[in-house]
Amino acid sequence: MNRRVLIALAAALAVVAAACAADDSASEAADAAMAAAQAAQADASAAMSEAGAAASAAQGAQADADTGISDAAVAAADAAAAGAEAAAAAADAAAAGAAADAAQAAAEAAQAGADLAQATAEGNEEAMAAAEDALASAQAAADEALSEAAAAQQEAAAAQAEAAAAQAEADDARAAAAEAAQAAAEAEAARAEAQAEAETAMAGVQLTDVCPNPLVIQTDWFPEPEHAHTYQMIGTDGVVDAENGTYSGELGDTGLMVEIRAGGPYIGFSPPTAQFYADDDIFMAYVDTAAAIRSYGQTPVTAVFTSFEVGPQILMWDPDDYDFETFEDIGNSGATVLYFQGATYMDFLVANDVLDAANVDGSYDGSPTRFIAEDGLVQQGFATNEPYRYENEIDGWLKPVDFLLIHDAGVELYQSAVSVRSGDIERYRECLELIVPIMQQDLVDYFNDPQPINDRLDDIVKELDSFWTSSKAGHAAATVAMRDLGLVTDGGNGFIGDMNGDRIQGLIDILTPIFTEQGVESFDPNVTPDDVYTNEFLDPSISLGF
Secondary structure (H helix, E strand, C coil), X not given: CHHHHHXXXXXXXXXXXXXXXXXXXXXXXXXXXXXXXXXXXXXXXXXXHHHHHHHHHHHHHHHHHHHCCCCHHHHHXXXXXXXXXXXXXXXXXXXXXXXXXXXXXXXXXXXXXXHHHHHHHHCCHXXXXXXXXXXXXXXXXXXXXXXXXXXXHHHXXXXXXXXXXXXXXXXXXXXXXXXXXXXXXXXXXXXXXXXXXXXXXXXXXXXXXXXXXXXXXXXXXXXXXXXXXXXXXXXXXXXXXXXXXXXXXXXXXXXXXXXXXXXXXXXXXXXXXXXXXXXXXXXXXXXXXXXXXXXXXXXXXXXXXXXXXXXXXXXXXXXXXXXCCCHHHHHHHCCCEECECCCHHHHHHHHCCXXXXXXXXXXXXXXXXXXXXXXXXXXEEECCCHHHHHHHCCCCCCCCCEXXXXXXXCCCCCCCEEEXXXXXXXXXXXXXXXXXXXXXXXHHHHHHCCHHHHHHHHHHHHHHCCCCCCCHHHHHHHHHHHHHCCCCCCCCCCXXXXXXXXXXXXXXXXXXXXXXXXXXXXXXXXXXXXXXXXXXXXXXXXXXXX
């Protein structure tokens, strides 16, 4: 378009020259110059239209960038390119306008030349002088317009170059965006493939490949709801061995056999930590964290899962005899306190002068006989068991008891935490990664539907046919107590089974001077929380919801 404008301008100037040279063709030259000017003006109008269209395109591209219709970088580059095009078109329009002005000036000069020729022909000196002045002015205006047109043309060329560069950048941005999209797609495909491989690998790991088979779990007492999550692993179809106090069966359809061993009289009333190192067949055992701290120097064990947030252990008494509100009240009463020998909480209460050593008796074996026969005794028990049984099932008593939780005395241990030998953490890591989440889920499944396992636990106790008794109603009450007393919960962090290192450190702090004073050989004064517990095998997505 600019070349046409310049051609028209050149034609107009040629007409001026012709007008000055020959009077006969002056009018025709003026007419031709006017036509050229009109053509240049039309070209300028067309250029302005193109500039408007380019500006609209730039606005559209910018709108796309603003609204996120296309990739931000590409849209921005497109907008820049369109803006540069608009600028170039505007420059073209300006050049065309300048050319039109030059052509108009040339036309006026041609007309002045024609007037001069006419005046000369007529011999009118005054008209000749005026025509000469007009011609000089017109020629000066034409020269100035031509100069402006040339400058505008240069600016238009520069704008066109910038537009081309902007378009190249837009093309580069589009290519880069395409490459980025391709890279993202490849990365997602790689991630999906890696996930699939991991799932395939995990699916290929069988419990029987990585766990001891049978997997033996040593509990600390007769079968009861406090152990229900462990019995849930087998379900209701397990087999009882009354002589050895075991319950055995397959874990689902995994091929892994689980053997659950009762504690108490079946292990000579010894702590499970001792059994661990006396019987290599035992893979897991119930060990409270205080006992784990006490024995770490000789029989180190590490807890991997706890069902109890608050221990259920209690001291209980006849409310007709006492109205205790604190453990200090028990100590001040002078009452005899029956407990299992070796209970760490008792060491704490005696060492801190809460109870008098002369008044504690470690001969308790779980039987209710002495509590019934002797007035004024205080006895160890579980909040989930004895209160209901003594009120509703123990012949010779059949009335309420009152109690205090040992936890509230400041001994915040984790009761019956499922533990392994510390050296087995690495040896059986793959097994623990699979079996611990199963235990978590079994605890959740039990609380969602406790009756089948509760009833089966009662049947097992009856098949064992020992001094310990139970009932289906008592087991149902135990489940309610575990929840209502806040003994079993998610612990405020949204999942079940974890332990708190600061809490265990607090336990170490209160027990260290006691064990040191007593000269406990199995105690390691350098023991740390990380020695006796780990949460690493827990699945944080498994929750009780309370």
